[in-house]
Amino acid sequence: xAIKPVLRMGDARLLQRAEPVSHFGTxxxxxxxxxxxxxxxxxxxxxxxxxxxxxxxxVVIFGVQHNSRYPDAEAVPETVLINPxxxxxxxxxxxxxxxxxxxxxxxxxxxxxxxxxxxxxxxNGIPIDRTVGGFHARVVQHxxxxxxxxxxxxxxxxxxxxxxxxxxxxxTEMQDE
Ligand code: NI
Numbered sequence: 001x002a003i004k005p006v007l008r009m010g011d012a013r014l015l016q017r018a019e020p021v022s023h024f025g026t027x028x029x030x031x032x033x034x035x036x037x038x039x040x041x042x043x044x045x046x047x048x049x050x051x052x053x054x055x056x057x058x059v060v061i062f063g064v065q066h067n068s069r070y071p072d073a074e075a076v077p078e079t080v081l082i083n084p085x086x087x088x089x090x091x092x093x094x095x096x097x098x099x100x101x102x103x104x105x106x107x108x109x110x111x112x113x114x115x116x117x118x119x120x121x122x123x124n125g126i127p128i129d130r131t132v133g134g135f136h137a138r139v140v141q142h143x144x145x146x147x148x149x150x151x152x153x154x155x156x157x158x159x160x161x162x163x164x165x166x167x168x169x170x171x172t173e174m175q176d177e
Contacts, residue, residue, distance in 0.1 A: 049146030
């Protein structure tokens, strides 16, 4: 399919609530996912939500291979998650740095639930039900926020912890979500 332009913060379409998917296994849905995969790969992203390419549906993809450049980052399985529901498990909150393909070149310190259960469906309507923590949980919360029109800078507690990646983390290559 095609690499699509990623909308950047300031575009009103990123602030809208996306609509649920009602039909699975359809060609339009497969086409959308092919575009999302192509776009995420081209930009070396860790995840992408459909609204980021201007499609207002509750569809996210994510996945991170273990990479020697980020020895601390755990691998996250390549996942298609549609109509997701997130349930926090416990009240523990962790702060860590996030980036976003819609906020290029920036990083911010964002609080997220440390452990979550997430449920939803894949592109063929097969249920997904996982309990995860750490970076995996963070990526899912970040991507699903996009479906409710929330960008990570809106969650930063102290704006002193928001800045340009190359200034905050010189000599470090980082993935965006
Ligand atoms: Ni993002």
